[in-house]
Amino acid sequence: MRISTNTLYQAGFAKLSDLQSNQSKLQQQIATGRRILSPSDDPIASARALEVSHEKNVNNSFADTRKVAQLKLNTLEANLTSVTNLLVATQSSLVAAGNGALSNAERKIIGTELQGSLEALIGLANTKDAAGNFIYSGFKSDTAAFTATPTGATYNGDAQQQLLQVDPQRQMSVNVTGDTLFLNGSNVFSTLKDIVTLLNTPITDATTQANFTSGLSSAIGKLQGSVDNVLNVRTAIGTKLNELDALDVAGTDRDLQYSQSLSDLQDLDYTAALTDLAKQQTIIEAAQKSFVTTTSLSLFDYMR
Amino acid sequence: MATSNILSIGKTALNAAQVGISTTGHNIANASTAGYSRQVVVQSAASSQNFGYGYVGQGTEVSSVTRVYNDLLARQAINSQSVSAGLETYAANMSSIDNMLSDASAGLSPTLNDFFASVKALSANPNDPSTRQTMLSNAQSLVNRFHSTNSRLDEIREGINTQLSSSVGLVNTYAKQLSSLNDTIDKAISATGNQPNDLLDQRDQLVTELSKLIKTTVVPQGQGGYNVFIGNGLPLVVGTTSYNLTTASSPTDPSRLEVAYHSNNKTSILSTESLPGGSIGGLLQFRSESLDAIQNKIGQIAVSIAGTFNAQHAQGTDKNGNPGGNLFTIAAPIVNSNSNNTGSAVISSQVVDASAVTSSDYRLQYDGANYKITRLADQSVQTFASLPQTVDGLSFTQASGTINANDDFVIRPTLNAGNTLALAFSDVNKLAVGGPVLSSSANAGNTGSANLSALSVNSSYAASPLASPLTFTYTSGIPGTFAMAPSALPVTVTNGGSSTTYPPGAPITYTSGATISVGSLSFALSGTPANGDEFTVAPSASTGPSDNRNGLLLANLETKGNVQAIGSTTKNSYNAAFAQMVSGVGNKTRELKVTSAAEAQVLEQANTAMQSESGVNLDEEAANLLRYQQAYQAAGKMMQIASQLFDVLLNIR
Numbered sequence: 031m032r033i034s035t036n037t038l039y040q041a042g043f044a045k046l047s048d049l050q051s052n053q054s055k056l057q058q059q060i061a062t063g064r065r066i067l068s069p070s071d072d073p074i075a076s077a078r079a080l081e082v083s084h085e086k087n088v089n090n091s092f093a094d095t096r097k098v099a100q101l102k103l104n105t106l107e108a109n110l111t112s113v114t115n116l117l118v119a120t121q122s123s124l125v126a127a128g129n130g131a132l133s134n135a136e137r138k139i140i141g142t143e144l145q146g147s148l149e150a151l152i153g154l155a156n157t158k159d160a161a162g163n164f165i166y167s168g169f170k171s172d173t174a175a176f177t178a179t180p181t182g183a184t185y186n187g188d189a190q191q192q193l194l195q196v197d198p199q200r201q202m203s204v205n206v207t208g209d210t211l212f213l214n215g216s217n218v219f220s221t222l223k224d225i226v227t228l229l230n231t232p233i234t235d236a237t238t239q240a241n242f243t244s245g246l247s248s249a250i251g252k253l254q255g256s257v258d259n260v261l262n263v264r265t266a267i268g269t270k271l272n273e274l275d276a277l278d279v280a281g282t283d284r285d286l287q288y289s290q291s292l293s294d295l296q297d298l299d300y301t302a303a304l305t306d307l308a309k310q311q312t313i314i315e316a317a318q319k320s321f322v323t324t325t326s327l328s329l330f331d332y333m334r
Numbered sequence: 335m336a337t338s339n340i341l342s343i344g345k346t347a348l349n350a351a352q353v354g355i356s357t358t359g360h361n362i363a364n365a366s367t368a369g370y371s372r373q374v375v376v377q378s379a380a381s382s383q384n385f386g387y388g389y390v391g392q393g394t395e396v397s398s399v400t401r402v403y404n405d406l407l408a409r410q411a412i413n414s415q416s417v418s419a420g421l422e423t424y425a426a427n428m429s430s431i432d433n434m435l436s437d438a439s440a441g442l443s444p445t446l447n448d449f450f451a452s453v454k455a456l457s458a459n460p461n462d463p464s465t466r467q468t469m470l471s472n473a474q475s476l477v478n479r480f481h482s483t484n485s486r487l488d489e490i491r492e493g494i495n496t497q498l499s500s501s502v503g504l505v506n507t508y509a510k511q512l513s514s515l516n517d518t519i520d521k522a523i524s525a526t527g528n529q530p531n532d533l534l535d536q537r538d539q540l541v542t543e544l545s546k547l548i549k550t551t552v553v554p555q556g557q558g559g560y561n562v563f564i565g566n567g568l569p570l571v572v573g574t575t576s577y578n579l580t581t582a583s584s585p586t587d588p589s590r591l592e593v594a595y596h597s598n599n600k601t602s603i604l605s606t607e608s609l610p611g612g613s614i615g616g617l618l619q620f621r622s623e624s625l626d627a628i629q630n631k632i633g634q635i636a637v638s639i640a641g642t643f644n645a646q647h648a649q650g651t652d653k654n655g656n657p658g659g660n661l662f663t664i665a666a667p668i669v670n671s672n673s674n675n676t677g678s679a680v681i682s683s684q685v686v687d688a689s690a691v692t693s694s695d696y697r698l699q700y701d702g703a704n705y706k707i708t709r710l711a712d713q714s715v716q717t718f719a720s721l722p723q724t725v726d727g728l729s730f731t732q733a734s735g736t737i738n739a740n741d742d743f744v745i746r747p748t749l750n751a752g753n754t755l756a757l758a759f760s761d762v763n764k765l766a767v768g769g770p771v772l773s774s775s776a777n778a779g780n781t782g783s784a785n786l787s788a789l790s791v792n793s794s795y796a797a798s799p800l801a802s803p804l805t806f807t808y809t810s811g812i813p814g815t816f817a818m819a820p821s822a823l824p825v826t827v828t829n830g831g832s833s834t835t836y837p838p839g840a841p842i843t844y845t846s847g848a849t850i851s852v853g854s855l856s857f858a859l860s861g862t863p864a865n866g867d868e869f870t871v872a873p874s875a876s877t878g879p880s881d882n883r884n885g886l887l888l889a890n891l892e893t894k895g896n897v898q899a900i901g902s903t904t905k906n907s908y909n910a911a912f913a914q915m916v917s918g919v920g921n922k923t924r925e926l927k928v929t930s931a932a933e934a935q936v937l938e939q940a941n942t943a944m945q946s947e948s949g950v951n952l953d954e955e956a957a958n959l960l961r962y963q964q965a966y967q968a969a970g971k972m973m974q975i976a977s978q979l980f981d982v983l984l985n986i987r
Contacts, residue, residue, distance in 0.1 A: 034949020035365055037942050044938070068436030070429070070927060073920030080443050080913040087447035088892065091454045098458040163461055163880060169768075170878030171461055190769075192880055194458050195889060205880075329956035 042321040049317060053310045056303060065298045079295045086288035092197055093281050096274050099194045102204040103267050103274070105159050110264050113154050113211075117257045120147050120222065124250050127229060128243075134232040141229030148222040152176050152183050155208055166208035168192075175208035182219030185209050197277050202270060206263055218256040225249045337983070339392075340976040346393030347969035350377050353396045354962035361950045369539025371401040371948035373531055401531040402948050408538060411940040412552070416545040416611035418937040421930035423616030425923070427490065428624060432923040434486055435916050442635065442912045445479040448472050450892040456767060457885030466653075466762035473661070477755050480636050484752030487629045494617050494625075495581075495591040501547050501614050502579045502593060505564070508544045509576035512537060516559050517574045523557050534558070544570075549611035565609040568595055585673040586744040593618070624922060626749070627711075630693040631915045633748030635897060635908055636755040640664040641688020642896045643888065648793040650766030650884025651877060658766020658884070659796030665754035667728060667747035677738030681721075682731050683745045689896040689905060690727030695746045698730060702739030705730075711900050726898070769883035772800065772855060773874045782808070782864030786857055788849070789871065795854040803872035804852065808844065810865040815841035818852065826851040 058067055069076040126132075127140045155166055156174045163171035167187030176183040189210070191203040212218045228245045231238065357375050364370040376398045382389035435441050452465075452472040459465040515537045522530040537560060544550045544562070551563040555573065562571040570577055582594040582603055592603045593614060606618040640662035647661040667683040681698060685691055694711035705718045707725050716723075722731040728747055774786045805819045818825055821839040829848035836842050842850070847860040857871065895905030899914070906914065 032946045032954075033951060034945040035952045036949050037945045041938075041942070066436075068429075068432045068923070069916050069920030070432045070923035071920075073917045073924060076920055077913040077917030080441070080916060081910065084443060084447060084909045084913075087451065091451040094451070095454055095458045098455075161459070161462055167880075168878065169881040171880035172878065188878065190877070190881065192882055193886060194882075195454065195886055198893075201886065327953075329953040333956060333960070 038325060042317075042325065046314070046317055046321065049310065049314045053307070053314065056307050056310060059298050060300070060303050060307065063298050063300075064296055066296055075295045079292060082288055082291050082295065086285060086292065088198075089281055089284050089288065092195070093278065093285075095194050096196045096278055096281070099196050099202055099204045100271065100274050102159070102165075103271050106165060106206055107264065107267050107271070109154060109157050109165065110206075110211075110260055110267070113151065114257065114260055114264070116147060116151055116154065117218070117253065117260065120144060121250070121253055121257065123147070124225065124246065124253065127225075128246050128250075137229045137233075141226050144222060144229065145226045148182075148219065148226065149178070151212075151222065152178055152219065155183070155212055166206060166211060168205065168207040176212070176219065178219075180223075182217055182221075182223040183212075185213060196274060197281075200273075200277070202273070204270075206267075211260065211263055212256070214259045215255050216252040218253070221249055221252045221256065337976050337980045339390075340979070341973055343391070343393035344969050344973035344976060346380060346395060347972065348966060350375070350394045350396050351962045351966035351969055353399070354965065355959065357399055358955050358958045358962060362952065362955050365950040365952055365955075369535050369542060370950070371403045371531070371535055371538075372950045373399050373401050375399055398528060399531065400529065401534065403534070403538075404944065404947050407940065407944045407947065409552070411937070411944050412541060412545045412550060414933065414937040414940045415542060416549045416615070418930070418933040419546040419613050420549075420611040420616035420619070421926060421933050423613040424620045424624075425926035425930040427494075427617070427620045428919070428923045428926050430490060431487070431624075431628060431919055434483075435919055441916065442476075442479055442483065442632070443909060445472075445476045446909055446912070449476045450889065453885070453892070454889045456765065457882045457889050460767040460882040460885055461879040463762060466765055466767075469765065470757070470760065470762055474757055476639075477662070477757055480632065480752040480755050483632055484629065484750070487625065487632070488753070490625060491590075491621070491629075494621050497617055498591050498593060498614065499581050501617075502581050505544065505547055505570070505579050505614075506576075508540050508547075509562070509570050509578070512540050512544075512560065512562055512571045513574050513576040515540070516571065519558050520556070520574075529558070545612065547612045548609065548614045565604065565615075566607075568604070568608075586670045586742075587746075588670075624919075626695070627693065628915065628919060629752070630695065630746075630748045631911070631918075633751030634691060634693040635911050636751040637664060637685060637691050637748050638688050638897045638911075639908060640751075640755055641685055641691070642891055642894075644793045645688070645790075646884070646888050646891060647766050648791050648795055649770055649887070651768035651771050651874065651881070652766045653763040653768070653879060655768075655877070656764075657771040657791065657796040657799045658764070660758040660793045661765075663754075663756050663758045664751055667745050668750060670744050670746070672742045672744070675738070675741040675743075677741045678735035679737035679741060680733045680735050681743045681745070682733040683747065684729045684731075685727060685747065686724055686729050687727035690898050691747055692726050692898050692900045693748055694726075694900055695744060695749070696725070696728070696730075697742060697744050699742040700737045700739060709900070767885035767888075768877045768881035769874065771795065771874055772871055774857065774869065774871050777868035777870070780864065780867040780869075782862050782867045784808070784846075784859055784861035784863035784867060784869075786859055786869045786871070789855070789857040791855045793854075798853065800853075800855065800871070800873045803870050806859070806869045806871075808863040808865065808867045809841070810863075814844040814863065816844055816859075817841060823853050 055067070059065060066072050066076050066079070123140055123144055127137060132140075155176045157165050159165050164173060164175050164187070165171075166175040167173050168190040169192070170187045173186050175187045176185060185208050187208050189207050191207070192205045193201040194204050196202045224245065228242060228249070231242070233239050233242050354375050354377075357373050361372050375396055377394055378397050380392040380395045382391045449469075449472045452469040455465050456469040515533060519530055519533050519537065522528075522533065541550060541552055541560070541562065544564075548564045549566075550570075551567070553561045553563065555561050559573055560571065561569065561573065564570045564579075568577075570579075578596040580594050580596045580601060581591045582601055584590040584592050584603070593609060594601045594603045606615075606622045609615050609618055641664075643662055644660045647658045650658045652658050664685075667685065669681050669683055671679070671681065677700075679700075683696075692709070692711065694709045697706075697708045697710055699706045699708070703719070705721055705723070706715055707718070707723065707730060708715045709726065716725055722729055724730070728745070730745070770789070771791060772789055774789045776785060802820070806816050807819070809815050809817065824835050824837050825840075825842050826833050826835045827842060827845060827848050827850055829845050834843070844859070844863070846862070847858060849856055849858050855871065859869065892909075893907055895907060897906045897908060897911035899906060899911070
């Protein structure tokens with residue numbers, strides 16, 4: 031076939047240009063570590079990568095929510111430990127108060143001590159978390175849960191449960207409202223207040239003695255009920271914390287899987303890429319040499 | 335027969351060799367001139383003379399200098415040229431979108447992820463001002479990302495307008511040059527009877543350049559004239575007359591330039607289908623096939639986010655205990671009435687269900703009796719006898735004026751939505767993370783089995799919230815009816831597709847399961863109520879700052895199907911809709927890269943074939959130079975011999 035001189039140059043140049051653009055793309059892939067430089071390189075994988083990285087983000091945001099849940103439950107747990115200790119100490123005081131050898135004055139001292147416990151318990155019930163929210167007021171977290179009254183304390187919060195989405199399928203309640211904790215069955219504040227009144231009432235005769243004995247035994251019973259209630263709530267919180275740990279483990283596993291899939295979808299196989307680069311290098315050099323050789327052949331060189 | 339005859343034979347040989355050398359020189363000089371066809375000398379023996387004993391040759395003569403040119407190959411090259419230029423332009427424009435989406439941090443996806451992460455953080459810490467601020471800031475970033483994506487696409491759109499204008503100008507220039515070359519060539523041929531090779535090359539080169547811009551067909555006419563047709567057969571040059579292309583605004587979209595044809599003082603817009611090939615065809619095809627669809631899809635996600643978020647946000651209460659209004663604002667669908675409409679009707683369109691809005695544009699046409707609404711993406715048509723109507727979550731209403739037969743309107747619900755999306759407020763306390771604004775209850779003394787459900791409000795509820803409870807009392811009968819107290823507002827009952835509005839105070843016919851709307855709130859009653867049963871809808875007592883119920887529901891929107899794909903029964907999440915768009919862009923770009931490379935290969939082969947015939951080969955010319963040089967030397971030698979022969983005669987004494 032007849033070849034025009036133009037074709038000779040154009041074809042050689044076009045081939046070199048193609049080779050160079052291939053090489054430049056390889057170089058870019060190696061520099062970024064990414065197999066897919068734009069969606070058109072692999073449309074399916076790039077859409078899949080968007081979806082996987084979305085899933086990964088969603089999974090991570092649940093992990094963040096779980097941290098909030100853990101913090102809230104741990105704050106509750108710490109506070110409830112204090113509440114339990116206080117109630118258990120109160121129980122011992124009550125047992126001590128039942129000692130028949132005590133004088134009216136000595137009972138009054140215990141009464142004063144228990145008045146202090148009552149105030150301490152109201153203080154604990156009005157605990158705020160690190161963000162300044164009252165932890166036992168339900169949604170009304172800007173309102174103190176209890177205010178002291180002559181007969182104990184009244185609840186100012188609501189009965190609402192704050193739910194957190196700790197997993198795609200799991201909403202977990204992360205608060206305990208004051209009414210379920212302190213007013214469930216019997217009102218622990220009233221119980222304490224009643225005891226204080228009882229201890230402050232001198233025993234002067236058989237009737238007052240009988241009143242004291244029955245009042246004390248009923249108070250011990252009610253208080254035990256309150257302690258049991260608090261312990262039940264603590265058990266529930268412990269169970270939730272365990273569940274959160276389990277969800278965290280599952281979440282971390284999923285995160286690893288997502289990272290792995292993302293890497294499979296997007297990342298470059300360096301061995302293959304570097305081998306390719308070396309191969310391209312050889313081809314370019316050969317093409318350059320042959321281009322120079324073929325174009326330097328000219329009959330004019332021999333015309334003297 | 336005389337020695338003078340030998341001399342004159344020498345002269346013809348010398349002359350022919352000279353023409354050969356200058357033609358070879360011309361070929362060498364133009365070896366790299368675009369569109370140049372090599373020229374060859376056609377030489378023939380001069381007619382011989384009879385001397386009685388036989389014919390004696392009279393030397394040689396140059397009969398013509400012709401160019402080596404193959405019409406068939408040229409036509410193939412021109413066809414391939416315009417197909418290739420069209421694909422290349424399409425591919426280049428598509429690549430710019432492909433590249434825009436290539437960066438994982440540049441698309442919508444990362445800002446969507448951040449936004450929802452902050453919505454979730456907000457629902458976990460509803461009372462924390464900094465978490466509220468983060469959520470609003472991330473919402474603003476999301477809005478900004480929509481703006482920047484959309485404005486990049488707008489830039490591309492404006493670039494198309496500019497390129498169309500300049501390409502049309504170029505086509506017109508070529509048309510004028512072609513018509514004047516037709517004239518010059520015609521005159522040259524008439525005057526000399528010879529082909530003006532270099533002018534022919536120039537004209538063919540102009541046709542090649544023209545075919546890069548637009549599909550070009552050449553029909554030869556008369557003695558060497560060219561009639562040139564563009565697109566699907568529009569005459570551009572006929573003999574020495576040229577016609578003009580121009581650009582004109584689309585009748586249904588003033589910001590969109592279309593290519594138009596100008597003849598007999600009339601300008602008519604050419605459809606994209608009638609202008610295939612060439613960079614003009616590539617641009618038009620890219621715009622109508624891909625750019626519009628991509629920009630619509632971005633806008634569709636914006637419409638869906640704005641609509642679905644606002645609807646959910648309105649259900650909740652904000653930190654001040656007020657009903658949440660809109661979180662986002664977004665412009666209503668663009669309605670362009672055709673500039674050729676004869677009626678005065680103004681059509682308006684609103685999004686009524688954001689999750690049903692598709693990425694298509696719509697055309698509303700009136701034929702004198704019926705309204706035809708066409709979904710342009712798949713050409714599906716619905717016909718109605720009256721307006722207003724709702725199609726694909728969009729309302730179509732005649733706002734004012736009178737409509738005439740053949741009036742048409744184009745409705746673009748999503749095209750510019752990415753640009754008009756904005757945050758409705760910047761006060762963090764207005765984020766409605768708290769629980770529902772309304773509560774419903776059935777009277778404890780009810781004896782029937784009916785119950786009230788699906789209580790919700792729309793986003794205008796915040797502007798006029800319910801001040802006191804509404805009570806609905808049932809009276810049995812045929813049909814059973816409801817009375818609302820207080821009865822200040824009309825009540826609309828919607829069942830299936832039809833709705834009935836009752837004026838304030840009128841008894842409301844009971845239909846189990848129908849949606850009952852009063853002002854901006856709605857609910858459903860279902861079951862069998864008994865005479866005297868009462869239901870109450872009341873504003874909720876204000877909740878506390880740790881109420882996160884609506885926050886949870888807002889966060890759940892992330893994975894809900896809220897984006898409607900055309901012709902699909904299931905809906906995509908925002909992120910999946912975006913991923914699908916990216917995959918679509920990637921696929922189309924890949925396809926175009928492949929087909930445009932293949933067509934470039936075809937073009938290269940056509941050009942090589944043409945070049946192999948018409949192109950200059952310098953080695954060949956070198957050989958020709960040697961040949962003509964030798965011919966010249968030989969002719970000279972012959973004349974020297976003739977002269978010596980003459981000397982012999984003169985020296986006879």
